[in-house]
Amino acid sequence: MKPVQKPLKDATFMSTIRWKLVNALMCDYTYGYITKSKRVSLGLEKTHYNDAFCIAGGINQQRIEPIYFEQIRRNNRSLEKFYDAKYVDIRDKSIKTGQELFCGRRTRNKNLNEENLHKYSGAKKSKGRRNIRKQRYAYQPKDIVIFGQKIFSSRCTEQR
Structure with a gap:
C-alpha cells in the first residue's frame, strides 16, 4: 500500500x-x-x-499610456433587500438606523461584546422592511445606449 x-x-x-x-x-x-x-x-x-x-528590459523605448478597465457588476442577483428601522438617538437627537444603535453583541460563542447602544434609541421613526425584487430591467447600470445619433451611458439610480 x-x-x-x-x-x-x-x-x-x-x-x-x-x-x-x-x-x-x-x-x-x-x-x-x-x-x-x-x-x-x-x-x-x-x-x-x-x-x-x-x-522586459525597457530603457528608453517609446511608451504609451496604460488602458484601465473598470469591472462593472452587470446584474444584482440579490432578490431581497432589508431596510433597517430608524430611531431617534437620544444623545444628539439625530436619526440613526437600528444597526448603528445595536445591542453590542457581535457573536454568541465568543466574548466580542461592545457597549450596548440600544439604550440610546428613542422614538421609532420608521419601521424596518424587506423589499423583494420582482422585476428585472432591460437596462443595467452603465449600459451603452444609442438614441438617435448620440451615445449615452445609463445611470444607476437606487430606488428607496
Missing part, C-alpha cells in the same frame, strides 16, 4: 516547480530587487506596468 501524501501548500508548491518551469520553458527570470533597482534608476514610480517595462 502506498503512503498517502498530503497536498503541498501554494507557496511550497510554487517553489518546488519554479525551476522545472524555467528550465522547461527556457525563459529568463528576475527578482524583485533587480526590478526595483532598474525602476529607481529610470525614475519611474511603482506601478504594475512600470515593473513590467523594467522586467
Whole structure:
C-alpha cells in the first residue's frame, strides 16, 4: 500500500516547480530587487506596468499610456433587500438606523461584546422592511445606449 501524501501548500508548491518551469520553458527570470533597482534608476514610480517595462528590459523605448478597465457588476442577483428601522438617538437627537444603535453583541460563542447602544434609541421613526425584487430591467447600470445619433451611458439610480 502506498503512503498517502498530503497536498503541498501554494507557496511550497510554487517553489518546488519554479525551476522545472524555467528550465522547461527556457525563459529568463528576475527578482524583485533587480526590478526595483532598474525602476529607481529610470525614475519611474511603482506601478504594475512600470515593473513590467523594467522586467522586459525597457530603457528608453517609446511608451504609451496604460488602458484601465473598470469591472462593472452587470446584474444584482440579490432578490431581497432589508431596510433597517430608524430611531431617534437620544444623545444628539439625530436619526440613526437600528444597526448603528445595536445591542453590542457581535457573536454568541465568543466574548466580542461592545457597549450596548440600544439604550440610546428613542422614538421609532420608521419601521424596518424587506423589499423583494420582482422585476428585472432591460437596462443595467452603465449600459451603452444609442438614441438617435448620440451615445449615452445609463445611470444607476437606487430606488428607496
